Amino acid sequence: MIGSDQHERVLLQGNEAIVAGALAAGCRFFAGYPITPASEISELLSVKLPELGGTFIQMEDEIASMGAVLGASLAGVKSMTATSGPGFSLMQENLGYGCMAEVPCVIVNVMRGGPSTGLPTCPAQGDVQMARWGTHGDHPIIVMAVSSVADSFSVTIKAFNLSEKYRTPVIILSDEVVAHTRESVTLPTSDQIKVFDRVRPDVPPEWYKPYADNNRGVPDMAAFGDGYRHHVTGLVHDEKGYPTQNGLEVEQFLQRIHGKISKGFQEIQVTKNHQLEDAEVFVIAYGSVARSALRAVRDARALGIKAGLLQLVTLFPFPRKVVDSYLRQCRAVIVPEMNMGQMNREIGRVNQAGCQIVKHNRIDGHLITPDEILKHLAAV
């Protein structure tokens, strides 16, 4: 399946494509806890990982899963977990640790209706702001959304690459529709897949400073057992990794971990444009809703409406500049979401051009249809 030197056309569901992407990106450790609609990721990895010399473990809960993922990554192995809303809530504690100690890892949240046990297992997009702000304290994070099976494969690879490059947890938001839809996709050949591995130190161990700044803002990362004995903590730490309460060191550290994401902004922000060149009205959508939006845009074009779609793949850091440029170009934007308007807030905040924002929200556990979006496009 992976690393083939020939194009392979396969029928996959979104969850399976995430597995394929993870393995192609070099993931060799998974810890998780059963939850619908994410369980297929666990089940498939329990078979596939050992075949590649990797380890699958089912932990006692999602708190433990996230801890094991961080532990494995610190020992030098690319790691991930997958869950849905209730499990994602439990992961927030150790997710924050990952941000603080700068541990690369990927967390997949296959969203279902919430809050609490919510709507198992109907699609929803209610965890968007939680993915950004779920763990306590100001923290940098990367959040990406997948809208199709093909996306699930390629975005997962991108998520691993970004997590390794910027030493940060990356969250992939999928949803029940994407997860369980089966589509025929052509997987890229192994030479078409670009994989980035974390930069390891090459200095003598006695010179190694595990949290020293450099021009990338991302310190080189040694693995436990590699001879670079060092300390890792969830406390604010100095460049040697030891706890500090020195205001200057605290400030420098926190500025650096935020700054490293800002520095990589161009590379991190991924959006897809559809017929936006001459658009007068457009849709901003992500996840499975982006599929409906694309159809709505095509239908609108057939009716003579100059419509376009801006699909957000990276949700956070919010792709402000791209969004802003189309808010300036168009007179109206439709923001369909399967939540109460969580990304709409972000769009509203950057809307200095005074573009008319029309939000369209469904929270009944059903996918937003192309017709619903088309009606708005026709109305504005």
Added chain:
Amino acid sequence: MLERAEIVRKEYLRHDKKFPHVWCPGCGNGIVMGALLRAIHRSGLEKDDVVLASGIGCSGRMPTYVDFNTIHTTHGRALTFSTGIKLAKPELTVLTVMGDGDATAIGGNHFIHAARRNLDMTAIIINNSTYGMTGGQYSPTTPFGSKSTTSVYGHVEHAFSIAELAVTAGASFVARSTVYHATHLEDMIRLAIAKKGFSVMEVISNCHVQHGRRNKLGGAVEMIKGFKERAVRVEKAEKMSAEELVDKITIGVLADVEKPISTEQYQRVINEAKKKAEKIAKEKEKNGIKRYEE
């Protein structure tokens, strides 16, 4: 003895760390750390191959001071991090130090599951019957009737017995000692590290600043002396009645059993899966079938 103290100081303490440590004068944590370092030294382990993980609390600070691969994790979750580290690099010796609240309140679920899972790791639990760092609130091992900052009328709940809990949960090796019995403690830790499988080392320790003061147990010296008086070797305890054992501390090896170690079982799964995958790949090549294998 002096020579060994010198080895510990020179070889194992982090001299680039800004000492002093955070522990109060007379705290048992230092005795445990010393015993642990001497046990590691006697086990002949390379520093590069040792991981020391901890959770949150006074005990959580221990890894900061010692020259291994060290990690200070989140409250109660140390064993989950250790699990990931051990599975990613089974060749490492993974030790986890926790407090009583850390291991059996917030981390209780992880603790019993780590014991059940039986990876080849060692957990050292320093049991001082209280949450020292946060100001002396009652913990899962605070004795019934004791006073704490959250049980000023006397504690209304009953205490866990950590070592017995570990035995029931399925740990391969369980031992108990106290900070009075420093040499015994060192021996027990060495056995725990040497044992293949999940080992639990419960260390009864003193928090005279919080638990001792509120319960009129005296200072560090009196409390540690109390451990001496209350300690009973496990061999002797076996011959004593339940009544005689009230308020006693049974020390020694409480369990030492042989069963499959999951670190090795995970390796077996990898070997089998690899073989199977190779076989399927060969068949695919032969038959020219291109389909997604689930």
